[in-house]
Amino acid sequence: MPKTLPTLDVTAPVCCAPVSAAPLTDEAALHVALRLKALADPVRIKLMSILLTAKEGEVCTCDLATAVGLAESTVSHHLGQLRKAGMVRPTRRGMNVYYSAHRDALEALRLVLDPHCCT
16 A cells, blocks of 8 residues: 655645755655655646646636546546645636646746756
8 A cells, every 4th residue: 555645735836956966855855756646647647738738828627527538526636636736726717617737836846856857
């Protein structure tokens, strides 16, 4: 059975030295791991891909459910995990919730993992 990670507020972008700079402290490693754990699901990766490529910058939960072929409640669960990790931001409009990618959080995670990647 997988080890359960502690609950921390990880809604702000990760902020620590790159993993290649020096061995991470236990706390810094935990903050990175919690964000990676939120992304470590094929549906969540697909949702992030859809949000990152959305022309309008945000997508309704109902449209995301159709795009990934899952029930809206299941997609809401996945988006909730991404929201808790600070990877997406919700906006409620009436009965609908629209999500957008939190690009700063993703960029911060990329820099922690490899600051020389993709430059």
